Amino acid sequence: MTPNFLIIFLAALIPMVTGFIWYNPNVLGKAWMKAADISEDKMKGANMAVVFGVSFLLSFILAFSMQFIVIHQWAIYSIFASEADHTAMMDPNSELSIYVKD
Known part of the structure; x- marks a missing residue:
């Protein structure tokens, strides 16, 4: 940066x-x-x-x-990741992904 x-x-x-x-x-x-x-x-x-x-x-x-x-905005999604491999954000239909998009 x-x-x-x-x-x-x-x-x-x-x-x-x-x-x-x-x-x-x-x-x-x-x-x-x-x-x-x-x-x-x-x-x-x-x-x-x-x-x-x-x-x-x-x-x-x-x-x-x-x-x-x-x-430190780049790390904001790590707060919401529910699993160690961060698969919660990879599913576009998950509740978290829909919330973040809105």
Whole structure:
């Protein structure tokens, strides 16, 4: 399976956008800074390019690996197979085959 890097790139942006909203001072950012004992001066001293770069890299790795973890539709018929040789799906008139076709 060839990875679709455009979709992976867009999927990697989802945690970034969620974090931008979540940690916004008008949403939950002030409460997070208070709970984590972080001041605005300390935030300004951080190298944000490195922080966002590493965050995006980890989001990209997560999105890339998720395609192999969650795409398992090819095995759906093995759930319904009643015998070890999967003959239940080979009979087009079986109740299972008719159900799957509908």
